[in-house]
Amino acid sequence: MSPVEELHSAILAKGNEIKEMKAKQASKEALKPFIDELLALKDAYKEANGGVPYETPVAPNKKVDKEAKVQPERTGPSKKDLQKAAKKEKRAAAKAEAKKGGTHGNGGTVNAGVGRDILIPNPTRARPNMQEDTVFFSPGRPPLVTHATTLLTKSTVTFVPHAVASAPEGMLEPQLFLVDGTSLFGDLAIARFLARRSASPEHQALTGGSDVLLTSEIDQWLDFVQQYHMALAEEEAKGMCANLNAVLELRTFLVGFQLSLADAAVYTFLQTNRFMGHIAGLPHLSRWFDLITDSAPEIATASSRVAAVRGKAGAARGGGEEAGGLGGGDTGSCPPLEGAVEGQVVTRFPPEPSGFLHIGHAKAVLLNDFYARHYKGKLIIRFDDTNPSKEKDEYEESIVADLASLGVVGDRVTHTSDYFEDFEKMARKLVEDGHAYMDNTPQEKMQEERLNRQESVNRNNSVVDNLARFEAMLKGEKEYCMRVKIDMTSVNGTMRDPVLYRANPQPHHRTGTKFKAYPTYDFACPVVDSLEGVTHALRTTEYNDRDEQYYFLQDLLGLRRVKIQSFSRMNFVQTELSKRKLTWFVEQGLVEGWNDPRFPTIQGVLRRGVSVEALRAFILSQGASRRTVLMEWDSFWSINKKGYEHSSPRYMAVFADSCVPLQVENGPESRQDAGAAISIPLHPKRPELGSRVLRLANVVLLEGQDAEGLTEGEEVTLLRWGNVKILSVEKDPATGRVLRVRGRHNAAGDPRATKLKLSWLADVRDKVPVVLTEFDYLISKKKLEEGEDFKDFINPVTKAESLGWADPALRNLKRGEVVQLERRGFYICDRPYMGPEKGVVLFMVPDGRSKAMSTLSGALKHV
Ligand SMILES: Nc1ncnc2c1ncn2[C@@H]1O[C@H](COP(=O)(O)OC(=O)[C@@H](N)CCS)[C@@H](O)[C@H]1O
Numbered sequence: 001m002s003p004v005e006e007l008h009s010a011i012l013a014k015g016n017e018i019k020e021m022k023a024k025q026a027s028k029e030a031l032k033p034f035i036d037e038l039l040a041l042k043d044a045y046k047e048a049n050g051g052v053p054y055e056t057p058v059a060p061n062k063k064v065d066k067e068a069k070v071q072p073e074r075t076g077p078s079k080k081d082l083q084k085a086a087k088k089e090k091r092a093a094a095k096a097e098a099k100k101g102g103t104h105g106n107g108g109t110v111n112a113g114v115g116r117d118i119l120i121p122n123p124t125r126a127r128p129n130m131q132e133d134t135v136f137f138s139p140g141r142p143p144l145v146t147h148a149t150t151l152l153t154k155s156t157v158t159f160v161p162h163a164v165a166s167a168p169e170g171m172l173e174p175q176l177f178l179v180d181g182t183s184l185f186g187d188l189a190i191a192r193f194l195a196r197r198s199a200s201p202e203h204q205a206l207t208g209g210s211d212v213l214l215t216s217e218i219d220q221w222l223d224f225v226q227q228y229h230m231a232l233a234e235e236e237a238k239g240m241c242a243n244l245n246a247v248l249e250l251r252t253f254l255v256g257f258q259l260s261l262a263d264a265a266v267y268t269f270l271q272t273n274r275f276m277g278h279i280a281g282l283p284h285l286s287r288w289f290d291l292i293t294d295s296a297p298e299i300a301t302a303s304s305r306v307a308a309v310r311g312k313a314g315a316a317r318g319g320g321e322e323a324g325g326l327g328g329g330d331t332g333s334c335p336p337l338e339g340a341v342e343g344q345v346v347t348r349f350p351p352e353p354s355g356f357l358h359i360g361h362a363k364a365v366l367l368n369d370f371y372a373r374h375y376k377g378k379l380i381i382r383f384d385d386t387n388p389s390k391e392k393d394e395y396e397e398s399i400v401a402d403l404a405s406l407g408v409v410g411d412r413v414t415h416t417s418d419y420f421e422d423f424e425k426m427a428r429k430l431v432e433d434g435h436a437y438m439d440n441t442p443q444e445k446m447q448e449e450r451l452n453r454q455e456s457v458n459r460n461n462s463v464v465d466n467l468a469r470f471e472a473m474l475k476g477e478k479e480y481c482m483r484v485k486i487d488m489t490s491v492n493g494t495m496r497d498p499v500l501y502r503a504n505p506q507p508h509h510r511t512g513t514k515f516k517a518y519p520t521y522d523f524a525c526p527v528v529d530s531l532e533g534v535t536h537a538l539r540t541t542e543y544n545d546r547d548e549q550y551y552f553l554q555d556l557l558g559l560r561r562v563k564i565q566s567f568s569r570m571n572f573v574q575t576e577l578s579k580r581k582l583t584w585f586v587e588q589g590l591v592e593g594w595n596d597p598r599f600p601t602i603q604g605v606l607r608r609g610v611s612v613e614a615l616r617a618f619i620l621s622q623g624a625s626r627r628t629v630l631m632e633w634d635s636f637w638s639i640n641k642k643g644y645e646h647s648s649p650r651y652m653a654v655f656a657d658s659c660v661p662l663q664v665e666n667g668p669e670s671r672q673d674a675g676a677a678i679s680i681p682l683h684p685k686r687p688e689l690g691s692r693v694l695r696l697a698n699v700v701l702l703e704g705q706d707a708e709g710l711t712e713g714e715e716v717t718l719l720r721w722g723n724v725k726i727l728s729v730e731k732d733p734a735t736g737r738v739l740r741v742r743g744r745h746n747a748a749g750d751p752r753a754t755k756l757k758l759s760w761l762a763d764v765r766d767k768v769p770v771v772l773t774e775f776d777y778l779i780s781k782k783k784l785e786e787g788e789d790f791k792d793f794i795n796p797v798t799k800a801e802s803l804g805w806a807d808p809a810l811r812n813l814k815r816g817e818v819v820q821l822e823r824r825g826f827y828i829c830d831r832p833y834m835g836p837e838k839g840v841v842l843f844m845v846p847d848g849r850s851k852a853m854s855t856l857s858g859a860l861k862h863v
Pocket residue numbers: 349350351352353359360361363364365384525538539540568569570571577
């Protein structure tokens with residue numbers, strides 16, 4: 001049944017219910033909620049039916065109703081139904097035409113029998129009068145390629161998001177209405193149209209122009225995107241990226257020798273389906289991705305702008321102000337940058353590509369990004385790649401992907417290795433001028449001497465000897481390193497002749513074997529900050545001691561001074577952030593990998609259900625204070641929950657192994673009764689999110705835990721349906737456990753008068769299998785004391801999976817989407833529905849409370 005048909009049946013059923021109540025002389029007060037429901041159903045019908053309102057049958061056709069009840073189950077509409085539907089459609093179309101200017105329509109829908117509506121172009125839908133070309137779209141399915149094409153072709157098109165009744169978020173295709181009343185639907189069809197109607201040959205070339213082969217090749221890619229627009233499983237996504245990489249090995253663009261809609265469609269597809277992690281390790285695909293980002297920024301802009309409508313990614317750079325109340329005239333909890341001048345501030349985020357980014361890094365990059373944006377300046381993303389023993393391309397690529405998922409786009413991406421030649425020259429000059437010397441004191445001894453403020457025996461060697469040893473070091477000779485002469489008597493240990501250069505024969509991931517000695521962090525940071533025009537270097541407070549040395553070196557080398565502004569490191573209870581310790585967890589197999597949802601990596605926390613907006617708001621609300629605090633996860637999760645409270649649609653699910661059937665004596669026979677569904681809002685307090693179909697049945701599944709608490713004769717409320725009087729509770733004589741329950745729906749019952757409000761699920765054939773997954777902390781102790789080894793505090797059980805049954809609508813859930821399961825909490829989809837044996841994998845998103853949202857207990861402590 002299509003949503004329109006379902007609503008039609010629901011209206012009939014509700015009307016009959018009201019008639020029955022009236023016959024029983026029900027009071028006006030008792031009737032009111034039913035009449036309200038009927039009106040709401042009619043509104044939903046009108047919206048789903050292209051603006052054409054529900055038509056009350058001229059004479060109530062009791063015969064048809066009767067037929068509906070005894071009709072055998074069938075797989076498709078009968079000829080008679082089709083003729084009737086065709087007549088009805090004709091009538092509706094004629095009405096809609098006459099009524100031009102009404103609500104926009106949605107295209108026709110055909111039900112595939114699995115609850116998913118497949119759209120067909122419907123030329124007869126209602127056509128509103130538009131002042132300008134307008135694309136209506138569901139926020140769950142933003143028309144990214146259309147948006148990119150409007151930017152590329154400079155077309156004037158208005159985009160209007162709308163919530164759609166009777167269809168879950170993301171189900172409806174975008175629809176373009178032209179000023180002349182004609183319309184088109186589907187992201188790719190609209191994009192093609194916009195390119196083709198442009199007068200410019202350059203824009204027409206986006207679809208292949210008049211070249212038939214090119215056009216077809218482009219179409220081939222568009223078909224491909226169309227086919228896979230739903231989220232793919234992890235392995236499939238990986239394989240697909242590998243194939244794309246192979247295709248792009250010898251190509252600059254996907255088709256021909258210039259940008260086309262094929263590039264735009266595949267780019268937006270990859271960007272919005274979280275493929276970035278897979279792209280990272282693939283050189284040709286990465287190169288192509290970067291090329292499109294740079295050469296057609298309209299495409300990236302479209303993706304990030306529309307993603308913002310969807311509420312998933314952070315705002316695109318350059319637009320608007322921060323979330324979380326920051327921005328505007330002041331810097332909120334982030335102190336102003338000293339001496340900052342609007343338009344001239346340059347900040348930088350300098351990760352070492354030696355591991356995956358974690359939430360501590362997120363703090364550093366979001367603060368740098370915030371200041372750059374606040375002062376209308378620039379942000380540099382600099383890979384601090386001075387240690388070839390630890391760094392890899394793979395890490396660099398994962399960092400790029402993680403920054404993209406945080407919505408951070410640097411104005412420049414640089415590498416410390418871009419300056420290796422400059423370093424060599426500067427270091428040689430320091431040696432020549434007697435400011436630096438070569439030292440072969442063993443590492444431990446050197447440390448001891450520095451601690452005791454003792455000079456090395458090499459401190460006063462001749463420049464000639466030092467120069468010879470310096471050149472040997474550059475060739476990879478490891479015996480001597482270069483130290484700068486500062487002050488061995490200084491109270492600041494970092495001023496006691498720090499090491500600035502040392503040999504490392506390992507090939508570098510970017511420069512290969514060209515260099516065999518590398519600057520240390522102490523040397524690299526002040527030099528590159530100054531050379532790159534950084535005005536404010538934000539560093540965590542553990543570097544404070546190094547500030548003096550940083551300025552000393554800039555002065556010694558005659559470089560412009562950069563202002564340092566420090567902020568505290570971010571640490572969380574029961575969480576390790578060190579790359580070394582996180583690697584241990586991966587190597588021990590205690591987690592799935594770096595993107596494990598128990599890990600504090602960016603990939604891990606996003607997978608666990610952290611929203612980028614919440615992360616940003618949390619970090620910026622903490623600000624750039626220097627006070628080091630150990631954060632509680634609870635306060636973070638409760639900020640995270642706030643966003644979802646308003647935006648996530650609500651459904652119900654029950655545990656599969658303990659659920660108990662409740663036979664509702666007067667409930668509808670789900671497979672045969674046309675009234676076996678009602679329309680309810682996706683979110684009871686947010687009608688603008690639209691509505692959905694709630695399936696009813698004469699057998700519904702209750703949580704076992706709830707069934708145990710039922711007593712005969714009491715009235716309970718089945719959430720969103722109404723009251724049921726419990727007639728009997730049958731128990732297993734051996735165990736005393738409830739086996740089944742019988743009840744009767746009481747349409748006139750008052751939900752406010754019942755004690756128990758139960759979640760439930762119609763026991764329908766297409767209910768969806770789900771895996772409800774909960775996680776605990778990897779570390780069992782809140783704060784490890786000095787000397788305590790984290791390995792002694794490993795939580796033995798940190799993951800629990802329970803099988804469940806959920807609302808049929810969850811069949812359409814995509815990876816990364818968050819729903820609320822009533823009385824359970826928020827869940828993020830980690831794997832979409834892939835068949836009866838591979839149900840939807842849902843991860844519980846903590847909400848900051850130690851208990852789950854209700855008396856329903858989970859499999860683990862709720863963290
Ligand atoms: N836990 C943390 N809280 C805040 N900021 C952090 C945290 N951990 C690291 N950082 C900052 O991120 C960048 C990059 O760190 P990385 O360890 O990859 O690299 C370096 O520390 C040096 N390449 C550059 C130091 S300025 C850095 O700013 C950290 O302070």
